Amino acid sequence: MAAAAAPFAQVMEDMAKGQEYATQLQALLRDSPEAGRLVDRILHAMSRTIDTAKAAAAEEEASEVQSDVTCAGTAAGGKRKAAAGGGDKRAACRKRGQQSSVVTKNTKDLDDGHAWRKYGQKEIQNSKHPKAYFRCTHKHDQQCLAQRQVQRRDDDPDVYTVTYIGVHTCRDPATAVGPLVVHAAAQELHHAGSRLISFAANASVATTSTTTTGNTTGQQAGHKDAAALLLARPLKLEGGGEQEEVLSSLTPAPGPDQGDVTSGLQLQQQHCYGGDLADMAAHFGYDDTFWTTLCSDSITDILSSDL
DNA sequence: CTAATTTGACCGTC
DNA sequence: GACGGTCAAATTAG
Numbered sequence: 001m002a003a004a005a006a007p008f009a010q011v012m013e014d015m016a017k018g019q020e021y022a023t024q025l026q027a028l029l030r031d032s033p034e035a036g037r038l039v040d041r042i043l044h045a046m047s048r049t050i051d052t053a054k055a056a057a058a059e060e061e062a063s064e065v066q067s068d069v070t071c072a073g074t075a076a077g078g079k080r081k082a083a084a085g086g087g088d089k090r091a092a093c094r095k096r097g098q099q100s101s102v103v104t105k106n107t108k109d110l111d112d113g114h115a116w117r118k119y120g121q122k123e124i125q126n127s128k129h130p131k132a133y134f135r136c137t138h139k140h141d142q143q144c145l146a147q148r149q150v151q152r153r154d155d156d157p158d159v160y161t162v163t164y165i166g167v168h169t170c171r172d173p174a175t176a177v178g179p180l181v182v183h184a185a186a187q188e189l190h191h192a193g194s195r196l197i198s199f200a201a202n203a204s205v206a207t208t209s210t211t212t213t214g215n216t217t218g219q220q221a222g223h224k225d226a227a228a229l230l231l232a233r234p235l236k237l238e239g240g241g242e243q244e245e246v247l248s249s250l251t252p253a254p255g256p257d258q259g260d261v262t263s264g265l266q267l268q269q270q271h272c273y274g275g276d277l278a279d280m281a282a283h284f285g286y287d288d289t290f291w292t293t294l295c296s297d298s299i300t301d302i303l304s305s306d307l
Numbered sequence: 308c309t310a311a312t313t314t315g316a317c318c319g320t321c
Numbered sequence: 322g323a324c325g326g327t328c329a330a331a332t333t334a335g
Contacts, residue, residue, distance in 0.1 A: 118312060120327060133326070137311090149326090 103164045106153065110160060114168060116148055128154045136170055144170030 115137035124131045129152035136144040147165040 117310090119329090121313075122325060122327095125324065131325085135327095 101165070101167055104161060105164075106159050106161050108158050108160065110150060110162070114146070114148075124151065127151065129157075136168060138170035142170035144168055146170070 116134035117137045117139070118132055118134050120133040121130045122133070131149055131151040134148040134150065136142075136146040138144040145166045146168040149163040149165070151161050153159045153161055
């Protein structure tokens with residue numbers, strides 16, 4: 001928190017350079033539509049990284065935000081019926097306000113590679129469609145506090161407004177994509193963005209199943225210098241994605257049918273965090289290797305999706 | 308049988 | 322008191 005100043009400036013500087021280099025690269029790759037798209041996505045991701053880093057830094061300064069972590073566990077426990085008369089303070093945690101990262105995006109595809117569990121649905125005033133509430137499937141086993149709210153738009157039923165609250169701190173092997181090809185590309189990015197991250201050769205090697213979910217923690221050596229966190233899950237893009245409105249990068253795929261937003265997969269956002277890694281990690285209760293892995297995984301995914 | 312979803316009630320905030 | 326967010330029992334799906 002307090003120590004984030006210097007590293008933050010460095011990160012911003014490096015990210016800016018990365019953007020510049022990527023832009024140059026884009027100019028050189030004009031002949032290759034695919035390469036162009038790829039660079040475009042890199043730029044997009046970096047841009048968001050910067051924005052998020054700024055927001056995160058401002059947030060940290062504004063107040064020693066507690067982030068949702070504070071509420072972890074509080075709500076649990078206590079049967080509802082039984083507690084009805086008594087007083088369970090579960091709602092006390094509701095005061096999420098703007099703390100922790102909140103990202104909103106519009107998309108047609110709800111698949112973001114993460115495993116979400118629906119825990120509620122509400123009719124919203126002035127909205128034709130209900131809003132669905134999701135939390136990370138690993139909320140309990142990994143204390144992942146990420147949440148997502150999905151609401152179909154009134155003006156365009158094909159599009160969903162998805163709000164991500166908090167970041168995934170869970171680690172799901174499933175989504176980590178591999179490897180090699182990407183590694184080369186990652187190296188490129190690494191050069192461009194210099195100190196952004198150190199990409200270990202075996203970084204983000206996934207194992208196990210193939211279900212949803214995604215990301216995080218890893219056990220590779222830490223990279224204390226890496227001060228940028230890329231929390232992103234890559235949209236697994238296949239063929240031609242459609243252009244999404246705001247920030248998303250998107251994915252094709254059929255959305256849930258019917259008016260309600262059902263569960264299933266979701267989409268994702270690229271979301272970055274800037275600042276001092278150690279502080280950030282401590283903030284969320286993880287060691288910095290977590291963030292480092294997260295960064296490399298994210299970039300890996302982003303890069304691999306089109307390769 | 309286990310896990311996920313549905314759904315109505317509960318609770319804090321505005 | 323209305324509204325939005327969350328909980329958890331009941332139900333459904335895998």
